[in-house]
Amino acid sequence: MHAPFTGRALVLTFIALIALAGISWVAATLGTGTGVALSIASLKALAIALVFMELGRAHAVDRLIPVVAVGFVLLLCLGAVADVAFR
């Protein structure tokens, strides 16, 4: 693994996560829909994975499993969406 994230990076990520949660809440109040809510959720999950789970600084081998897992999850979601779209 490369050098770990600094304390400052952790704090900034935490502030960003809280801000994104606030934006989610406001967006839901304004009725912006599912796309916005899930996009913000994906951003938060990405920040957690890259900084808190340290994938952003991890060795390529360590990144392989989560990347493959996310790929399979997306494939599953794509299959579900295709099923609904082509019924």
Add this chain to the structure above:
Amino acid sequence: MNVTNEERRYRIAVWIVIASEALLFSGLFTLYASYRHEYASAFDAGVREGVHWIGGINTLILLTSSFAIAWSIHLIRSDRGRGAIWSLAAVLGLGLAFLVLKGIEWTKHIHDGIVPGIAYAGPDHGPGTSLYFTLYYGMTGLHALHVIAGLGLVTWVFTRAYRRRYAPERHLSLELVALYWHFVDAIWVFLWPMFYLMHG
């Protein structure tokens, strides 16, 4: 930072566990998406029935607990073990608070007749209402079980930190437990909009 082969093996093992769990939850997410498409108005109404302040507070709780466990690793690496103990105690307190709030929410729902499956006796929002709440209990319940498992693991690393078993170059178990805890947080990040925010 040097990572030994043994450390890498443990790390990969935990990532495999997390990947399997992610696939389990993604199956449920796609199930939710399919039924939401089928019964859009019932799902919108179901989301409106949620106790929104509890969903919001629980989100802040889990995000803060995720930061706290990441901070505890940062403190251990900086040779500030005492601070790490407090940080891990905060994770435990926040995790328990999450479960207490979830319990309050479920109690309110059950009191209102909102229970899973055929016993559902809550407000009728048309076809799909009972299905929505079955998914709600199933998915948030499964997540709560993960929080309970995570709290058990955090208690273990808290005890190790308290006994001064960790050093700047020797705290692998804490890192692995933190990975799991962050995953539990990441799952909630998606459950929150699905059951509290996406109400059309």
